[in-house]
Amino acid sequence: MNIVALQWDSIWLDSTANLMELEAKIATLFQSNEKIDLLILPELFHGGFSMQPESFAESVDGEVTQTLAGLAKKYAVVIVAGVGQKQVRTNCYGQQALFYNRALAFNSDGQQIAAYTKQKLFSYANEQQTYIAGHQPKMVDINGSPFALFICYDLRFPELFRQVAQQVKGMIVIANWPDSRQNHWETLLKARAIENQCFVIGVNRIGQDGNGLNYLGGSMVVSPLGEVLAYGNSEQECITATIELEQVEKVRKQFPFLEDMQNL
Numbered sequence: 001m002n003i004v005a006l007q008w009d010s011i012w013l014d015s016t017a018n019l020m021e022l023e024a025k026i027a028t029l030f031q032s033n034e035k036i037d038l039l040i041l042p043e044l045f046h047g048g049f050s051m052q053p054e055s056f057a058e059s060v061d062g063e064v065t066q067t068l069a070g071l072a073k074k075y076a077v078v079i080v081a082g083v084g085q086k087q088v089r090t091n092c093y094g095q096q097a098l099f100y101n102r103a104l105a106f107n108s109d110g111q112q113i114a115a116y117t118k119q120k121l122f123s124y125a126n127e128q129q130t131y132i133a134g135h136q137p138k139m140v141d142i143n144g145s146p147f148a149l150f151i152c153y154d155l156r157f158p159e160l161f162r163q164v165a166q167q168v169k170g171m172i173v174i175a176n177w178p179d180s181r182q183n184h185w186e187t188l189l190k191a192r193a194i195e196n197q198c199f200v201i202g203v204n205r206i207g208q209d210g211n212g213l214n215y216l217g218g219s220m221v222v223s224p225l226g227e228v229l230a231y232g233n234s235e236q237e238c239i240t241a242t243i244e245l246e247q248v249e250k251v252r253k254q255f256p257f258l259e260d261m262q263n264l
Helices: 015-029 063-074 154-157 158-162 179-196 246-256
Strands: 002-006 037-039 079-089 093-104 112-117 137-143 146-150 169-175 201-202 206-208 213-218 220-221 228-230 240-244
Touching: 002 201, 002 206, 015 063, 015 154, 063 079, 063 093, 079 154, 079 169, 093 146, 112 137, 112 146, 146 154, 146 158, 154 179, 169 179, 179 201, 179 213, 179 220
Parallel strands: 002 037, 037 079, 146 169, 169 201
Antiparallel strands: 002 240, 079 093, 093 112, 137 146, 201 220, 206 213, 220 228
């Protein structure tokens, strides 16, 4: 499986500008003859990690979703991307907008095949006061192989990953993980791969956001043995890697550690 991770430098709170930039970048990427099976964008790529989702979050069938679906179909590639979404509910007090930090997946036919809602909201930034948390994992079939989706702060909670470990061959973590805790990001990605004996793909943003936080990228593709197969520094817009998913079964058969895990 050939993977491209786009270390997106999000244009702050501007979905339209981000989509225009994305369409141009993807067109450039696919000018080469190399096959790309999976393309991944960071958390909330079309607005940045903001507590002002009313500025960029959209309905579940909004412009960002439709554009991603169209790009997946046009270039025959699976796309996973972080999207801010909202749902409007009516109650006795009137209408209320509920916001969600989600990872969406689209297959190469342009069909949405998964929507994962971030389970662990980042309390340090009071994310729980703005977004609604998810309560269950989400697995997605990517070209015949099962992957699990996670978002940023989820990475600090190994029990979320253990819950699906035996059912997947890979885990995708999209993030806006700032430079002040970069070492944690890289260490935890390796740990999740080693302890769950599967591929872990972590995709972080680069640049500076509207809150003045800096991001160093550090997107990684890690093997089931904890080997870093690809790494992106703060200057790289994208990283590429080819993974052999058969390695998961080989590693698990050689070192059957997961069989000794207590039932969750």
